Amino acid sequence: MRVDIRTVLRKHEEELRLFRRSLFSTDPADSGLVSVLPAETVLEQLRAAGGVMPRSFGPVRSVTDRHAVLSIIGDITDQSVLLEKPGQQGAVLTFSVATRHKQLRTRQPVDLEEAKAWVEAIVGPDWLPHFYSAGALSGSTTGGPSTPKPLTTQYFYMFLGADGVPHAEPEGHQLGVLTPLIQTR
Numbered sequence: 001m002r003v004d005i006r007t008v009l010r011k012h013e014e015e016l017r018l019f020r021r022s023l024f025s026t027d028p029a030d031s032g033l034v035s036v037l038p039a040e041t042v043l044e045q046l047r048a049a050g051g052v053m054p055r056s057f058g059p060v061r062s063v064t065d066r067h068a069v070l071s072i073i074g075d076i077t078d079q080s081v082l083l084e085k086p087g088q089q090g091a092v093l094t095f096s097v098a099t100r101h102k103q104l105r106t107r108q109p110v111d112l113e114e115a116k117a118w119v120e121a122i123v124g125p126d127w128l129p130h131f132y133s134a135g136a137l138s139g140s141t142t143g144g145p146s147t148p149k150p151l152t153t154q155y156f157y158m159f160l161g162a163d164g165v166p167h168a169e170p171e172g173h174q175l176g177v178l179t180p181l182i183q184t185r
Helices: 005-024 037-050 110-121
Strands: 055-061 068-078 091-101 131-138 152-158
Touching: 005 055, 005 068, 005 091, 005 110, 068 110, 068 152, 091 110
Parallel strands: none
Antiparallel strands: 055 068, 068 091, 091 152, 131 152
16 A cells, blocks of 8 residues: 555644654754755764764554554664764664554554655655665564564664765665665666
C-alpha cells in the first residue's frame, strides 16, 4: 500500500514543522520547512551537546492502521561515535519508527511504506534519496526468556560529510545491511 505523503503532511503539518525545527534548526525563530540541513551549525551544536541530539515525534495516529500509533525518534550523531571509527568526519542522521496498538499498547511491526512516508514528510523529497533503510532492528516482548523477540522498530540512516553534504554509506561500518530507500536503476 502506497502511503500518500500529502495525507501525512496535511494531518500533521504543525507537529512535523515543530519536529523538523527541533531536529535541524539552531534558530528558535525558524518556522519554515527545512529544505537543507544547516550543516555547520548543526554539527557544531552536535559536538557541544556531547555527540547525540535525540528528538521525538509522536505518538501520532497511523495513516494505514486505525488501531496503531507511531512514534519517531530522530537524532544526529557524530560518525566517529556511531561507527566506532575515531577520526571519521561528519554526522549520521538516524530515524527510528515504532508502532504500538493504541488501546492495548503492545508493540506492532511498522508498515515500511508508511515509515518511508514519514521520513519523507520530515526531510523532504530532495533528501530522501540519501537515506538507507536498516530494516527492523529492535523490539520487545512480554514473554519469558524463550519467547522470540519480534523486531518491530524500523531504522533509517543518512550519512553527512563534515561539510553537511550527504554521502554513501561508509565502508566497513557495523550497522548491518543497508538498503537505499530509493532504488536507482
